[in-house]
Amino acid sequence: MLVRQAAAGDWAALRPALADHTGDADGTELTRLTAMVAEQAGVEEWTARALADAPDDTLALLLSGARHVNWGWEARSKAQAKYVSEDQWKTFHQRLDVAEAQLLEVAEREPTWLAPWYFLQISARGISLGPDVATCRFEAAVRRSPGHPASHRQRLQQLCQKWGGSHEEMHAFARTAMLAAPEGSPLGELVALAHLEHWLSLSDGEDQDYLSSPAVVASLQEAAFRSVLHPDFVPARGWQGSFNTFAMAFSMADQPKTARLLFDALDGMVTEAPWHYLSGDPVKAFTRHRDRCAAAY
Incomplete structure (x- = not known):
């Protein structure tokens, strides 16, 4: 249902499903649903319109930030770094820069939410913000949901040799x-x-x-x-x-x-x-x- 609503750009129908989980104690379901919707092509277009109409809509801002993370990685592709073109790198960083600004704003508005910190782990790895920032963001995520498997998987990726770990x-x-x-x-x-x-x-x-x-x-x-x-x-x-x-x-x-x-x-x-x-x-x-x-x- 959410995927169909996202594909149709039906924010009015989709928003209540996300809003239902903003008060959850651990934030995992809001994070999961946001991640699922953010994978859909075109979300960046209608979230931009939603934010133009309602700049204070934190859920729309969260979804836009999460989508820009995915959208950035789509531009980079799954190729090894040496095969990524200069234009791809430029687009990748531009989209992740937008994601960073939006997700940090969400985290400031809603300090108990897990979701922005989950996605901020991924953007930090993409734009190489360094081990200290990566550690802080993982710790922020697990303070809100200590056993969150997806955040732990992101931390594992950060520590891989291919991302500067060992x-x-x-x-x-x-x-x-x-x-x-x-x-x-x-x-x-x-x-x-x-x-x-x-x-x-x-x-x-x-x-x-x-x-x-x-x-x-x-x-x-x-x-x-x-x-x-x-x-x-x-x-x-x-x-x-x-x-x-x-x-x-x-x-x-x-x-x-x-x-x-x-x-x-x-x-x-x-x-x-x-x-x-x-x-x-x-x-x-x-x-x-x-x-x-x-x-x-």
């Missing part, structure tokens, strides 16, 4: 966050994500050796059975993403038995990430690995 920082953050959370928390997924990011950075041959090494397999087993495979795990909205992450990690690590537990629980529910790392078609990648793991037993 494998050591990334793995330390993932494990520390997992251990600090209660057993059954989805934050154990961070450990699997960190191993997949490390795998991506390695050359052919080295990558497979890394994922299938005894230390990494043990780390993945600990994380899975402390989080998504723990008896206290309660599937919440988005649980499929965590299961897909672990399923891919275990399959790539040549652990079909554990991978099959996750594939069976998913029952065909595929998420784009992390399967997009393997091919242009996540469904084909998921199916290939699921069938291979099923055939092993």
